Each structure stands twice: as structure tokens, then as C-alpha cells.
Amino acid sequence: MYRQNKRYCSLYYYCLGLSSGETCLRMSNRVSEKRLLSQVKRPVNSRFCNVSSYTTELLEIRADDPKLHVLLIPGNPGVIAFYKDFLESLYEMLGGIASITAISHISHTKKDWESGKLFSLQEQIDHKVNFIKDQLSNSEVPVVLVGHSIGAYMAIETLRRCQEKVNYCIALYPFLMLNPESLWQSIIEKISASMILSMLISYTVALLGLLPRSVLRQVILTLNTRPLSDTAIEAACSQLVKYHILRNVLFLAMTEFKELSETPDWSFMRENQDKITFLFGHDDHWGPLKMFEEISKRVPGISLSIEREGHTHNFSCTEAGSVWVAQHVASLIRRNLQSSSQ
Numbered sequence: 001m002y003r004q005n006k007r008y009c010s011l012y013y014y015c016l017g018l019s020s021g022e023t024c025l026r027m028s029n030r031v032s033e034k035r036l037l038s039q040v041k042r043p044v045n046s047r048f049c050n051v052s053s054y055t056t057e058l059l060e061i062r063a064d065d066p067k068l069h070v071l072l073i074p075g076n077p078g079v080i081a082f083y084k085d086f087l088e089s090l091y092e093m094l095g096g097i098a099s100i101t102a103i104s105h106i107s108h109t110k111k112d113w114e115s116g117k118l119f120s121l122q123e124q125i126d127h128k129v130n131f132i133k134d135q136l137s138n139s140e141v142p143v144v145l146v147g148h149s150i151g152a153y154m155a156i157e158t159l160r161r162c163q164e165k166v167n168y169c170i171a172l173y174p175f176l177m178l179n180p181e182s183l184w185q186s187i188i189e190k191i192s193a194s195m196i197l198s199m200l201i202s203y204t205v206a207l208l209g210l211l212p213r214s215v216l217r218q219v220i221l222t223l224n225t226r227p228l229s230d231t232a233i234e235a236a237c238s239q240l241v242k243y244h245i246l247r248n249v250l251f252l253a254m255t256e257f258k259e260l261s262e263t264p265d266w267s268f269m270r271e272n273q274d275k276i277t278f279l280f281g282h283d284d285h286w287g288p289l290k291m292f293e294e295i296s297k298r299v300p301g302i303s304l305s306i307e308r309e310g311h312t313h314n315f316s317c318t319e320a321g322s323v324w325v326a327q328h329v330a331s332l333i334r335r336n337l338q339s340s341s342q
Contacts, residue, residue, distance in 0.1 A: 040096035044087050048109075052130045055113035057104040059084065061091045066099040067337070068141050073128055073158070075149030075175070076256065077249045078105025081235035083148075083316045089326035094333060098144070103131055105252070112244040118251040121150070121259050128158045132165055142167040144333055149175045149286055149313065150256055152278075159275065160268060168336050170329055171278045173313045175286040178260050182285035185257075192254035202246035209241030216241070232317035266298045277303035277332055279325070284313045303332075 044059040059080050072087065074080055080102040091100050105124050107114045119127075136143055143166045147155025152171035159169045179185055191197045208216060220236050221228065228236075239245055269276060280292045289306070296304055305328070315321030 041088070041092045042096075044084055044102075049135065051127055051134060054106045054127060055109070055111075056106065056127070056131065057109045059087055059102040061087060061100045063091075063096050063099045066141050067097045068099075068144055068333070069136060069139060070094075070098050070100045070144045070146060070333070071128075071132070071136070072100070072102040073145060073147040073151035073154045074102065074105065074108075075151045075173075076105070076252050077240060077245060078108035078124070078151070078252075079235055079239045079245065080104045081239060082232055082314075083322075084231045084235075085229060085319055085322035086316045086326055089323050090329055093326055093330035098333070099141075103128060105248070107248045108239075108245055110239050110242065112242070114244075116244055116247070118248055120255040121154075121252060122255070124252065125154050125157045128154055129161050132158065132162050137165060144336070145169045146172065146329060147174070148172045148316070150252075152176065152287075153256075153260070156268075156276065159272065163272075167275060167340070168333070169272075169276045170332055171276065172325060172329070173281050173284055173287050173307075173315065174278055174291070175256070176260065176264050177291060178257065179285055179288050179290075181288070184285055188250075188253055189257045192250040192257065198247060198250040198254075202243050202250065205241055205246050206243040213237060226312065226318065228317050229319045229322070231319075269295070269299045269302060273299050273302040277305070279305045279307055279328060281311070281313055282306060282308045286313050 042061050044061055047058050047060065049056055049058060057080060070090065072080070072083060074083060083102050087100050087102055091098070106119045106127050107117065132143060143162070145155040145158060145166055145168070147153070147169070149172075152174035153176055155169050155171060156176075159166050191201060208219060211219065216237050217233055220233060278292070278295060280287050280289060282289070292304060292306065295302060307324070307328070309324055311318070311321035311324055315325045
């Protein structure tokens with residue numbers, strides 16, 4: 001029986017074009033890779049720091065001997081708890097060679113540290129620049145920026161002002177310019193432009209936060225057509241229902257619509273095309289494929305990709321989206337490291 005099974009196995013390997021020895025070696029390599037990944041897997045740690053007098057939340061995973069530092073700039077809302085799964089997946093897929101930090105937007109944190117003050121797009125960009133200068137300038141390793149949605153715009157502007165420290169910028173599902181064909185953008189623009197409507201909606205959502213957690217969880221699941229990860233549900237239940245966060249989300253949106261009414265700085269992109277790469281979604285009104293085509297026309301040599309796996313603009317709200325985008329970002333970073341070392 002043993003010889004017969006061995007003969008069948010050898011025939012199977014032969015049909016695959018592999019010897020049994022080669023197959024064992026490949027299987028061994030896969031097992032080794034899985035063990036290596038499990039060894040570098042680490043959870044994020046949360047802490048608060050002071051950046052230009054503003055209390056700032058960070059999610060961090062520190063490598064033992066980092067070759068670079070990845071800084072994630074979130075979209076709007078800038079609640080970094082939504083990116084927990086993505087950060088942990090990215091650290092694991094980079095094999096522990098990079099320290100990773102996600103930085104919140106000012107006053108997009110659970111506690112109202114700034115006593116109701118509202119912050120604009122430019123103030124949030126200044127905040128990220130100051131963080132790099134205050135917290136990362138003494139480190140010898142380069143910084144890689146990863147920006148999501150409006151965070152991609154912030155990342156590019158941060159690159160502009162920190163070129164001596166930042167050597168690469170990855171823009172995920174970027175919101176860089178207004179989309180006149182988007183009904184949802186038009187609605188948000190009108191709401192955010194009205195202080196009364198912004199306050200009314202923020203108060204209404206804040207009232208939902210008074211519901212028992214189990215009821216609130218069910219409300220959030222009902223309002224979303226796609227399944228959410230436990231991480232996203234927890235972030236929504238604990239932070240998105242805060243009045244000061246919603247007010248800042250809408251105020252930031254108002255300033256986004258004003259700022260992004262102008263055309264992007266194509267000259268800067270052309271001058272730094274080796275430092276910037278974009279990932280667009282297949283069906284994303286914040287970063288439509290028209291923008292993809294415009295960038296490819298205006299900056300022919302820049303790196304562009306389209307995600308066609310069915311993930312949404314809010315990729316970090318699902319485990320599958322977090323893992324897929326983490327794989328994509330990790331491959332881009334490795335490729336950049338290889339080209340830099342040549």
C-alpha cells in the first residue's frame with residue numbers, strides 16, 4: 001500500500017512538472033514563510049502625544065531594527081482605530097522591517113481635547129508636517145507616507161514640505177479633486193457648508209451614542225450594506241457618535257471642498273513622479289477613474305494602479321479590504337526599497 005501511494009504521489013508530482021523533492025522543498029519554504037510571518041506579527045499600541053500643543057492619538061507598531069518608518073495619514077473621519085487591521089497586516093507583510101505609525105487628525109479622537117475647536121484641511125496638514133519634524137526628524141531611517149482619501153492629498157502636501165525626510169508617498173483611493181458627477185459629494189458639500197445643518201446632524205448622531213451598545217451596533221450594521229469588521233464596528237460605536245468628532249468631520253469636509261476646487265499641482269507631481277504612487281478603486285466617486293486617466297495623461301511616468309477586487313473606498317472597514325490593501329502597499333514599499341538600493 002505504501003509503495004502504491006508513493007507511486008501515485010510521484011505521478012501527481014510528475015504531472016505538475018515537479019519532482020517529489022522539489023515539492024517537499026516548496027512546501028517546506030511555504031511553512032517557513034508562515035512561521036516567519038507569525039513571528040513578526042505584532043498588535044498595535046495606542047498612545048497620545050503632543051504635536052504643536054495639540055493632543056494627538058497614535059497607533060504604533062515598532063520594529064526591532066527598522067529600515068524605514070511608515071506613517072499613515074487617515075481619510076475623513078480621521079479616526080485611526082478604523083485602520084487597526086490594516087496596520088497589523090502591513091507590519092506582518094513587511095516582515096518586521098518597518099516601524100508603522102498611524103496619526104489621528106486633531107480633534108478626531110474619543111475625548112474632546114480641544115474643547116470644541118474646529119480644524120481646517122490646512123491645519124491638519126500643518127499638524128502632520130509638525131509631527132514629522134518634531135517626532136521623526138531625529139530618526140536615521142526614511143519615512144514612507146501612506147495617505148487614504150483626503151489623507152492622500154495631505155500626504156502629497158506633506159511630502160512637498162518634508163522632502164529631506166520623506167522619500168516615498170503612497171496615495172490610496174485618493175481624493176484630490178472635486179467630482180461634479182457625484183451626488184453624494186454634492187450632498188455633503190451642502191451640509192458641511194451650513195453650520196446649522198452640521199450642528200443638527202452632529203447632535204442627532206451624538207444622540208445615537210446614548211443607545212445601549214448592542215442596539216447601536218445593530219443600527220450601524222443596518223445602515224451599512226456591506227459587512228463590517230469588528231474593528232470598524234467598535235470604532236464607529238465608540239468614536240463616530242461623538243459630537244465634537246462629527247463637527248470636525250463636517251468642518252474638515254467644508255474646507256476640503258474649497259481647497260480641492262482648484263486643479264492639482266501637476267508640476268510638483270511630474271518633478272516627484274518617482275516618489276509618488278496611486279491606487280484607485282474601480283467604482284469610487286471620491287477618486288473616480290477619470291482622475292486616474294487625468295493623472296496618467298498629465299504625469300505619464302507616474303505609478304498608477306486600479307484595485308478590481310471588489311473592495312470599497314472604505315477598505316479598512318473590512319478584514320478582506322485591509323489585508324488586500326496591506327499586501328499591495330507592502331509590495332510597493334519592497335519595490336521602492338529595491339530600486340533605492342540599486
